[in-house]
Every structure is written in C-alpha cells, then in structure tokens.
Amino acid sequence: MGNADDMNPSAESYNLDATGRHRVAVPPPQPFVKSLKNTLKETFFPDDPLRQFKNQPPRRRFILGLQYVFPILEWGPRYTLQFFRADLIAGITIASLAIPQGISYAKLANLPPILGLYSSFVPALVYAVMGSSRDLAVGTVAVGSLLMAFMLGNVVNAQENPKLYLHLAFTATFFTGLFEAALGIFRLGFIVDFLSHATIVGFMGGAATVVCLQQLKGILGLEHFTHATDVVSVMRSIFSQTHKWRWESALLGCVFLFYLLSSRYFSKKKPRLFWISAMAPLTSVILGSILVYLTHAEKHGVQVIGHLKKGINPPSIMDLNFDSTYLPTAIKTGIVTGVISLAEGIAVGRSFAMFKNYHIDGNKEMIAFGMMNIVGSCTSCYLTTGPFSRSAVNFNAGCKTAVSNIVMALSVMITLLFLTPLFHYTPLVVLSAIIIAAMLGIIDYGAAIHLWHVDKFDFLVCMSAYIGVVFANIEIGLVMAIGLSVLRVLLFVARPRTLVLGNLPDSKVYRSVDQYQNAHNVPGILILEIDAPIYFANTNYLRERISRWIDDEEDKLKSTGEMVALQYVILDLTAVGNIDTSGISMLDEVKKIIDRRGLKLALANPGGEVMKKLNKSKFLETIGQEWIFLTVGEAVGACNYMLHSCNTKTTSDVSEKYSNNV
Structure with missing residues (x-):
C-alpha cells in the first residue's frame, strides 16, 4: 500500500498553484562555479569534443587523442586501392592547376615565382596529415596574396628591398599560422563568424575586382605601375602610360583570357568535362611558353618569368624577421590575412562536406591551417589556405580523401626537381590572364542580387565592403564591412x-x-x-x-x-x-x-x-x-x-x- 501522499498527490507535486492552474516553476539553485562552467562549455565546446574519450581505457584515450590531432590515423587504416586510384587522378588534376596558379599568385604578392611552387608542396603534406576535410585542396590564394602585397608594400618596397620584403612575408605567414592555430587550440573559432556571408561576398568581390585591375599591368606589358589598390589610382596609372602599352602583350593576353573563359563556360555546360577547365591554365602556360620561344616574343615587349632554380624548399626559419621596426606590420598582416584565409578555407571545406554528407571540425581545421602556415613559413612558403577553385576541381575529379593533396605535393616536387627550367619562357601576360579568369569567378553578382531581394541591410553591408575595397583600399573595405556587421548585431540587441x-x-x-x-x-x-x-x-x-x-x-x-x-x-x-x-x-x-x-x-x-x-x-x-x-x-x-x-x-x-x- 502506498502512503497518503502517494494516494493523494498534492498540488505541489504537479506544479499546480492554489487556483488549480499550472505554475511556472523556478529552477533549482545551481552553484555559481557549475553555472559558469556550463556557460563556458557551451561557448567554447559546443560540439563536446571530449565525449568520445569518456569511459575509455587510457590506451584507447591515447589512440583517440592521436586520431583527433592527426585525422589521417583514423581513416588511413581503412584506405583502399580503389580510393587511391580516385585520389591519384584528382591529385594530378589539381597539380595541373596548382602549378600555374602558384606562380601567378606569387607574382601577385610581389614574391619570387618559385615561392608559389614551394607553397603547394610542404603545406599540402601537412594538411593531408592534420586536416579533416576530404575535398579541400590547399595552396595559395589571390586575395591573400594581394592583401600581403598591399600591407607589406606600405612599409617595404618589394623592388627596392626584395630580401627584406621576402623575410617579412615569411614572418607574416608565421604569425598567420600562430594566430590560426591559437584560435583552434583555444576554441575561439566563433570569432571568424563575425565575418558574415554578406561581408565575405562583398569583400571577395571587391578584392577580385582590384586583382583584375592590377593585372592590367601584365596584360598591357607595363613595367612601372602604382602600388595603390584603389580603382582611381590604378586607372590613372594605366592611362598615364598609354605610350608604353604593348599591343603584342595585349593581344596575347586577350587570346589566352578568351581561351580560359571559354573552357570554363564549356565545362559548366558539360560538368563531366570539368578537366578541360582544370587543365586550361597549365595548357595556357605550355602554349604561351612555346609561342614565346618560337617567336622570340621576349625581344618584342612580352615579359617572361625567366630563370627558376631547381630544388625543393630551402629552410627559411633563419629568415624570420622579428625586428621591432617591422614586427607590428608582420603581426598585423598575419592576423588580417589569417582571418580572411580562415573564413574562405573553412567555408569552402564545409560546403563540399555538405555535398558528401560528412562533418568537418572547424577548430581542427584552424589548427591544421595554422600548422601548415607555421611549417610553411620555415620552409620558404607564404600564406596558404583552401582556395575554392582548386577544391572545386578536386571535388569534381572524384577525390576520396586528403591523399589527393599528397599526390599534388609529389607532382609539384617533381616539377621543382626537374621541370622548372621549362617555365623560363612563360610569358607574364599568360599569368595575368590566369589570375583574371580565376578572379572573375569569385565576383558573385548573383549572391549580391539575392541579398538585395532577401535582406536590404545585408546588401548594404555587401556593397559597403565592395565599394570600400575598390575605391579606398582593402583594409578600409574590410573594416567597413565588419563594422556594419557588428553594428547590425548591436542593433538587434539594442532594439x-x-x-x-x-x-x-x-x-x-x-x-x-x-x-x-x-x-x-x-x-x-x-x-x-x-x-x-x-x-x-x-x-x-x-x-x-x-x-x-x-x-x-x-x-x-x-x-x-x-x-x-x-x-x-x-x-x-x-x-x-x-x-x-x-x-x-x-x-x-x-x-x-x-x-x-x-x-x-x-x-x-x-x-x-x-x-x-x-x-x-x-x-x-x-x-x-x-x-x-x-x-x-x-x-x-x-x-x-x-x-x-x-x-x-x-x-x-x-x-x-x-x-x-x-
């Protein structure tokens, strides 16, 4: 028999008040330390990464810990020959894109072209071991290269003092890696979330426009050009030198640009023939080099890359410059480029992971990006992340795992060891055409139109970022975009x-x-x-x-x-x-x-x-x-x-x- 309370449950036991209606209950008191602990856990560990370690013996915890830091240890034992066939094809395909892009983007950053190849070798190996995305293909990016050129160029002239500029580029890359790894280790990835979708669309579109304008120097065969990035300065520099325009260079650039855009259009119409667009940059480099060699166009105003030394990455750890005179610039450049590269890399990785229905850990990706930039800065590499163009080619080529990055790195290594002399006659105008073709794909006017129809304030944020980058400079555009995004958050809270x-x-x-x-x-x-x-x-x-x-x-x-x-x-x-x-x-x-x-x-x-x-x-x-x-x-x-x-x-x-x- 139950007691009287069981037989006649009180109103209290059912959360009823004296009037018989449901009463709103007050939660039981919770110690402040426990409440603070729960708040911090939800802020920094919303995914509860330690749940897999619970109720596990010490040896198993050690193995899980290694797999968490080095995801290759998790999927590596299940790797099959069928996967390797797919990754081999994908790796060779993205290498054909990475080689010309790497050389082009290094020139965009005012760095020696060989650094673009170095940056597609060591960082790719590091990411293959530590990255959690199966589809991301790492390498240099145009926007990051332009940012670095602009921010470092304000302090050191790359033409007048190339050695110091190179050392500062390595140092800025080191701080980029340090910043990215710290965000991942301390679970601060939510900071990157303040870069809203509208901000990224506007900023990337503006940066791509600036990059295209800057490449008019190569298309027109100009030797002297403004270091400013705003459209007014660029156009003034172009039209003040009309007497120095080279029609041979302009004709060659327009022909290869038409070829690159046509191949991309054709590949979009026939997705199975994606490799045509992927191979187009390397094909352009080969055809351009042959054409210059046969016609001796370098003697008629067509500038070429020139000598590229053989050999894999030399160490650069002793080249890092921590001089107090330049340290603030290196740190500032590292943080700004780190934020932009993280936003792009993680967004690209998550997009392709969604297509294949798997999850990537944003904080693990930050650690992977950070480590590949830290190691890269010590091995003659500059800023690397996960660019959309290479990742899209990697995805379309049917990659299965990060082994495709290893195949790409080995392909680049072979190029560094044996094939660099073949790039001697590569015309700079072809590299400019490759960059312009890639940047035109980044200007997402469709997304801007969508923002206008859905949310006018987001459209305002987008256009503010775009106008700030194009008509002022990259820093001002980025600050304006982030400022408006934060202002909107504050308005949501305050009103x-x-x-x-x-x-x-x-x-x-x-x-x-x-x-x-x-x-x-x-x-x-x-x-x-x-x-x-x-x-x-x-x-x-x-x-x-x-x-x-x-x-x-x-x-x-x-x-x-x-x-x-x-x-x-x-x-x-x-x-x-x-x-x-x-x-x-x-x-x-x-x-x-x-x-x-x-x-x-x-x-x-x-x-x-x-x-x-x-x-x-x-x-x-x-x-x-x-x-x-x-x-x-x-x-x-x-x-x-x-x-x-x-x-x-x-x-x-x-x-x-x-x-x-x-």
Whole structure:
C-alpha cells in the first residue's frame, strides 16, 4: 500500500498553484562555479569534443587523442586501392592547376615565382596529415596574396628591398599560422563568424575586382605601375602610360583570357568535362611558353618569368624577421590575412562536406591551417589556405580523401626537381590572364542580387565592403564591412522587436497581429511579445516602447469607442532567453508605470534562467506568483475571468472562483 501522499498527490507535486492552474516553476539553485562552467562549455565546446574519450581505457584515450590531432590515423587504416586510384587522378588534376596558379599568385604578392611552387608542396603534406576535410585542396590564394602585397608594400618596397620584403612575408605567414592555430587550440573559432556571408561576398568581390585591375599591368606589358589598390589610382596609372602599352602583350593576353573563359563556360555546360577547365591554365602556360620561344616574343615587349632554380624548399626559419621596426606590420598582416584565409578555407571545406554528407571540425581545421602556415613559413612558403577553385576541381575529379593533396605535393616536387627550367619562357601576360579568369569567378553578382531581394541591410553591408575595397583600399573595405556587421548585431540587441499579439479565431493560439491579419485583439487586454533577451543595452528602449504600446492601445480604444477599457498588460517572455539586473530593474519600473495607470501586469512563459533571476531579485514577490502564467492562453483566460467578475472585491476571491470554474 502506498502512503497518503502517494494516494493523494498534492498540488505541489504537479506544479499546480492554489487556483488549480499550472505554475511556472523556478529552477533549482545551481552553484555559481557549475553555472559558469556550463556557460563556458557551451561557448567554447559546443560540439563536446571530449565525449568520445569518456569511459575509455587510457590506451584507447591515447589512440583517440592521436586520431583527433592527426585525422589521417583514423581513416588511413581503412584506405583502399580503389580510393587511391580516385585520389591519384584528382591529385594530378589539381597539380595541373596548382602549378600555374602558384606562380601567378606569387607574382601577385610581389614574391619570387618559385615561392608559389614551394607553397603547394610542404603545406599540402601537412594538411593531408592534420586536416579533416576530404575535398579541400590547399595552396595559395589571390586575395591573400594581394592583401600581403598591399600591407607589406606600405612599409617595404618589394623592388627596392626584395630580401627584406621576402623575410617579412615569411614572418607574416608565421604569425598567420600562430594566430590560426591559437584560435583552434583555444576554441575561439566563433570569432571568424563575425565575418558574415554578406561581408565575405562583398569583400571577395571587391578584392577580385582590384586583382583584375592590377593585372592590367601584365596584360598591357607595363613595367612601372602604382602600388595603390584603389580603382582611381590604378586607372590613372594605366592611362598615364598609354605610350608604353604593348599591343603584342595585349593581344596575347586577350587570346589566352578568351581561351580560359571559354573552357570554363564549356565545362559548366558539360560538368563531366570539368578537366578541360582544370587543365586550361597549365595548357595556357605550355602554349604561351612555346609561342614565346618560337617567336622570340621576349625581344618584342612580352615579359617572361625567366630563370627558376631547381630544388625543393630551402629552410627559411633563419629568415624570420622579428625586428621591432617591422614586427607590428608582420603581426598585423598575419592576423588580417589569417582571418580572411580562415573564413574562405573553412567555408569552402564545409560546403563540399555538405555535398558528401560528412562533418568537418572547424577548430581542427584552424589548427591544421595554422600548422601548415607555421611549417610553411620555415620552409620558404607564404600564406596558404583552401582556395575554392582548386577544391572545386578536386571535388569534381572524384577525390576520396586528403591523399589527393599528397599526390599534388609529389607532382609539384617533381616539377621543382626537374621541370622548372621549362617555365623560363612563360610569358607574364599568360599569368595575368590566369589570375583574371580565376578572379572573375569569385565576383558573385548573383549572391549580391539575392541579398538585395532577401535582406536590404545585408546588401548594404555587401556593397559597403565592395565599394570600400575598390575605391579606398582593402583594409578600409574590410573594416567597413565588419563594422556594419557588428553594428547590425548591436542593433538587434539594442532594439529588439516588440509585437502585439492577437487571438487566432477558434483557437487558443496567439500570434502577431501584423503577421496574421485575422488575429484579433482581446478586449481589455494588451498582449506584448518581447523577441530577444533583455540586457542593459535595450532596457531603456523596451521601457519606452512598452509605454508607447500602452498609450497607442488606450488611444485606439478611445477613438473606436470601445466599451471595455484597457485593464491588463500581458508580457509574453517566451523568446526572452536571459535577463540581467538592468532588465529586472526595467520590469520593476514597467510594473510601477502600469500600476500608476491603474492597470495590472502579467507575465507569460518566462524561461528557467529568467525565473531564477526574477526569484533571486524578489521581483516575483513584487508582482505576485498569481500573475505569472505558463502560457499566454492561461494568462488571457485568467484576465478575462477577472474582467467578467468585476463585482468581486479581492484578487484572491477572483482566483478562487477562477479555480472552481476551471
């Protein structure tokens, strides 16, 4: 037999109050240290990376730890010959793209062309061991190269002091890797999330436009060109040297640019023939070199790469420059290029992972990117990440694992050891055409149009980034874009939405009267929904906004001649996930304002964290537990009953009658 409490469960055991309705419970108290620990865990470890180590013996934990740091140890034992065949084809295909792109992007960064090949060798091997993406093909990128050239070029002239410039490039790459690895180790990857999609679209589009304009130097065969990146300076530099334009170079550049764009268009129409577009850059280099060699075009104004020394990456760890004069520039360049390369690399990796239905760990990717840049800076490499063009070719070529990066690295190694003399006659105009063709694919005008149709503010952020990069400089464009993105976040926090709710006919559902035209107001009751957490930044606005809603409702009732005056205000706190002490003070002030107007305040569905703080602050005692409701429907029901029981003298009497009625 059960005891009396089991036979007659009390209202307390079912979270019912004295009136018989459901009571909003206050969560049990939690120690501050435990609460702080849970908050930090959700902030820095939302994916709970340690869950796989739980209840495992020490040896198994050690193995899992190695696999976490070096993912190749996880999938390597399951690697098959069939996978290798696919990765071999993909690796050779992306190598054919990486070699001409590497040389081109190194020239864009004002670095020796051979560094572009170095940067496609060692970093690719590091990423194959530590990266978690199966499809990402790592290497140099045009935007990162341009950023480095611009930021370092403001301090050191690459033509006047090439050795110092080269050493600063290695040092900036080192700090890029250090910054990226630190973000991953300390689980700070969410910082990169402040670069919104609109920001990236505008910034990348603007940078691509600037890169294309800069390549007009190579297309027109100019030897002297402005170091500024804004469109006005570039166009002034071009048209001030019309007498130095080389028609031979311009003709050659236009022909190869047409060939590159045509091959890309054809490959898009026939996706199975993607290799035509992938091989086009290398084909252009080969054909251009043969043409220059046979016609001796280098003697007629067509500039060529010249000598490239044989051999794999020489060490550069002793070339890192930590001189206090240049250290701030190196650190600044490393952080800015690190943020941009992380945003691009992780976004590309996640995009292709989504297609193949697998997950990549953003923090592990940051560590992998960081390590490949740290190791790269010590082996004569500069900034590397996961460019979209190579990764798309890798994906379309049918890669299965990161072994395709190893195949690409070995192909580049063979080129470094035996084939570099063949690039002696490669015309710079072909490299410019390759860069322009690649950059035209980055300018995503379709995404900008989509932003305009969906969200005008995002479009404004996008265009601000684009205009800032094109008409000012890269730094200003990036700062403008990030500033507007952060401003929008602050506006969301400082100016949260407040909505008037109405009842949908024949239901107990309450929704916004603006969204649902058939939702009608409940006579005598104003229902407001607060659609964001309540913090110090928005308390003044919310207090004034609630007062204005009450004024508007009373004016509307007077103008329409309604018989029932406003008597109750219900605040729906469903969307209020948290509240601080300023928010509690605001609620207390709102209650006083409502009391002075002769109205009653009720709260509906406050969350656990809100209830806990309202209880600790004694606000529940101020408002009264009977004015806290589980749903808007219950609050409206109680208020309606009290409206119809106006002859009842006390609230407790009404509550008792309401309970009996229920």
